[in-house]
Amino acid sequence: MSMTEIKPSAATLDKQLIASYSHINPGKIIRWTLLFMGGVVMVMPIVYMLSTSLKWPHEIYNLSIIPDEPTLENYIFVLEDGRFYKWFINSLIIATATTVSAVLFDSMVGYALCKFSFRGRMFVFIAILSTLMIPTEMLVIPWYIMARDFGWLNSYWGIMFPGMMTAFGTFLMKQFFETVPDDFLEAARIDGLNELQIWWSVAMPLVTPALSALAIFIFLGNWTAFIWPLIVTNSPDFYTLPVGLTTFSVEQSVQWELIMTGAALATIPTLIVFLVFQRYIIRGVVMAGLKG
Amino acid sequence: MATVALKDLVKTFDKTEVLHGINLEVEDGEFVVFVGPSGCGKSTTLRMLAGLEEVTSGEIHIGDMMVNHLEPKERNIAMVFQNYAIYPHMSVRKNIGFGLRTAKMPKADKEKRIDEVAAILSMSELLDRRPSQLSGGQRQRVAIGRAMVRDPQVFLFDEPLSNLDAQLRTQMRLEIKKLHQRVGTTIIFVTHDQVEAMTLADRIVIMKDGYIQQVGTPTDVYQTPANLFVAQFIGAPSMNMLEGKLTDRGIALDAGFTIPAKPKNTSQDITIGIRPSELTPAKEGEPALMEGSVSVVEPLGSETLIYVDIGATEIVATVPGRILPELGAKVRLIAPEEEIHFFDTKTGDALK
Known part of the structure; x- marks a missing residue:
């Protein structure tokens, strides 16, 4: 018995694509953007705190999030x-x-x-x-x-x-x-x-x-x-x-x-x-x- | 078990007197139901008895002791509340055993007592559950169990069935009655539901506006109501009331017919009361007591309620279920003479 694969036509695919994106309305985009920005404002200080704690003293004014040479020296110093x-x-x-x-x-x-x-x-x-x-x-x-x-x-x-x-x-x-x-x-x-x-x-x-x-x-x-x-x-x-x-x-x-x-x-x-x-x-x- | 006596009990809230001298004696082992509309003072009386409200004046005796100044815990009573008051953070076992917390008895005895009570209430398998896992009826049983476990002298029930649905209420009513027959402890039960009062009570205390209207067995208060209020409050549907004036020929009713009977009292303004169940359609040729046209028909299966316009007055009659008159049909009704109640319209008191 031969199996027939039913392929959706290009038009159907387009419709599905449109349908799947249609629930993303402008209001939702604005809401998500605002939430994301709020999240960044909340989280960034913590990220920088952690990042700075892993940096050597000479590197702390370099604002990159990922330290060039990550170190636990600061933790060892503080804890000791x-x-x-x-x-x-x-x-x-x-x-x-x-x-x-x-x-x-x-x-x-x-x-x-x-x-x-x-x-x-x-x-x-x-x-x-x-x-x-x-x-x-x-x-x-x-x-x-x-x-x-x-x-x-x-x-x-x-x-x-x-x-x-x-x-x-x-x-x-x-x-x-x-x-x-x-x-x-x-x-x-x-x-x-x-x-x-x-x-x-x-x-x-x-x-x-x-x-x-x-x-x-x-x-x-x-x-x-x-x-x-x-x-x-x-x-x-x-x-x-x-x-x-x-x-x-x-x-x-x-x-x-x-x-x-x-x-x-x-x-x-x-x-x-x-x-x-x-x-x-x-x-x-x-x-x-x-x-x- | 103990007797309970209320003597000239008065209660005021902020200068407003809500109970005006209640006198009542409850026998040892008796099941007394306080019934009345909202605000009649029944719950206040119960709460004073429990020690949850202070007595303004008068005396409360439980057994041989005056308990006015005793704390609730010293009165050896147990109370079941409308909202069950079972603690959601405790298991059924702990809830039932809560009343024994302060009792000085060995732990094993406490456990045994909890098991006994749970067995009586058919809740043994639910002891480890939390209240949130129980149905309304089961929660009510836990509340009763907590009251029973302490083996009090008097049980106080404050509208314990009003949160249950109609079917469950009937079932719990039966269980409470059986429980009383089994343990025989004095019970004082407050409700606004006259059916509960009639079915449960040895004696009913009917209250209104802070006064006791009548105390009697269910049959007493139904058959010989002391006044207009009791007559209308007890019995469903309510007693038909027809106002009239005393004349030489009898009582001329405002509804447009005259009743030949004459009560012994000399009052001129008289109200007659006839229970809907005592009104029956007159046979052909038989002289009717009253006549009117059917305005509403309510079939209930076993019986039918017929609302009849007699002049400007509407009365209701309970007739067998198979009788279903058409709207507007003329009906002639009769009632046995001895079932007609007479009241003084002005004072509301029953007349002989």
């Missing part, structure tokens, strides 16, 4: 320099402790403002919200005076105390607790839990997405914080990474390759935090979809 570890640990302790504290206290205050009715509740809420309108730069001086008077200069506590609780977090958590039905809390109350247990074991698990989002914001904010840690510390022992990295630029010249190497290393924990908590955000959203 004991100060980097110290700053890394400082940053890690400060960002972690601040995140834990802020997530706990913000959600506790947000919960109280949302689920308990007491005299002056609105006033307290507005007072907390109004602090969002004051820029950090203005708060730095009173914080500094406070830290100096209490003897908190050059200490972890001095760096951490302004961020142990945040107005933004309180607002965010209060809004999220609004979505937790009162029935859940009342059922737990009847089952014999006290208010602290209800908050911890019933309300908190129901707002995991918000907690994760808040944890990411606060951790990143503290990890990259620069002005306040710079002002409140003057001993390299208490420098955080962003502050410490600047010391590579204060001596004879700016050692960009070392700053970029430190910065590249500093992004690792933020990536980990994001990847870990992102999973919880997705799980939380799935859980939030469960209705009666």
Whole structure:
């Protein structure tokens, strides 16, 4: 039996070609172009950071993305320099402790403002919200005076105390607790839990997405914080990474390759935090979809 | 198991009184249903009983103890909520066992108790599932299981079936009734659905605007309603109400006919009530109570609802399903004399 191959005619092929391209309309092209440009703006600094960290000092003002002679010397230098570890640990302790504290206290205050009715509740809420309108730069001086008077200069506590609780977090958590039905809390109350247990074991698990989002914001904010840690510390022992990295630029010249190497290393924990908590955000959203 | 007593219970929210002195005694092991329209105070009463709302004045007794000032957990009650209130982040086992968290008993005993309850509710194979993997009826069962596991003195149900579809609601209603027959614990159940109230209750408490209108067995409230509100609220379709005036010849109704009966009360403005099921087509030659033309016919299979215009008044009659009159047809209806209810139009009270 002979097989006959059916070949599409040239006209059919043209039509198919037109059809396959017809869904690319001008609007789509503009959207994609804008997205691409946005992506380039976001990604290029990171690409240059990585590229510079792999260059020799004499090559850093050569703006080629791929180094002529790639080297890991900068990484070896930074990692062998004991100060980097110290700053890394400082940053890690400060960002972690601040995140834990802020997530706990913000959600506790947000919960109280949302689920308990007491005299002056609105006033307290507005007072907390109004602090969002004051820029950090203005708060730095009173914080500094406070830290100096209490003897908190050059200490972890001095760096951490302004961020142990945040107005933004309180607002965010209060809004999220609004979505937790009162029935859940009342059922737990009847089952014999006290208010602290209800908050911890019933309300908190129901707002995991918000907690994760808040944890990411606060951790990143503290990890990259620069002005306040710079002002409140003057001993390299208490420098955080962003502050410490600047010391590579204060001596004879700016050692960009070392700053970029430190910065590249500093992004690792933020990536980990994001990847870990992102999973919880997705799980939380799935859980939030469960209705009666 | 325990008795429950409410004495002159008053509740105000921001100076607005919503309960105006509720008095009620619930027997040990009794199934009492609070029923009434939205805002009648039934849920508030239940929440006060649970300890979730403060008592403005009056007393609540559970067993021999006045519980006004006790925390919810100290009242030895369990409550099932309208939205189930089962925790999405816990398995069915943990949800059911949640009520035992604070109980001082060995872990093995707790597990045993959870298994027992799951067996009673036919949920043993679902214990490791998450609530998101359950159907609406199963979730409701988990909520009931969580209440049962603590073996409380009183079960409180706050409209637990209103989120279920009609078929499931009927099924769960039956299960709750069987459960009560099996465990015999005192149950106080709140609903706005009079069918639920009639089918479940040993006694029904009908409420309106913060007052108890009538307390009685389902038969009592159906057959001898205390006032116009109860008469219309209980029974579906609602009782037909016809207003009229007392005359020498009987009650002259605004609909244009006179009923020879005279209630003992001397009130001049009288409303008569006749249940749709008591109205039947008169046989030929038989004197009719009322006459009118059919305006709407609703066949329900086993029975047909016929809406009849009598003068300017519309009444409804439930007739056997095989009777399907044409629209506009003249119908003559009769009702047994003893099934005609009399009410004082002004006060709404039933007249003998």
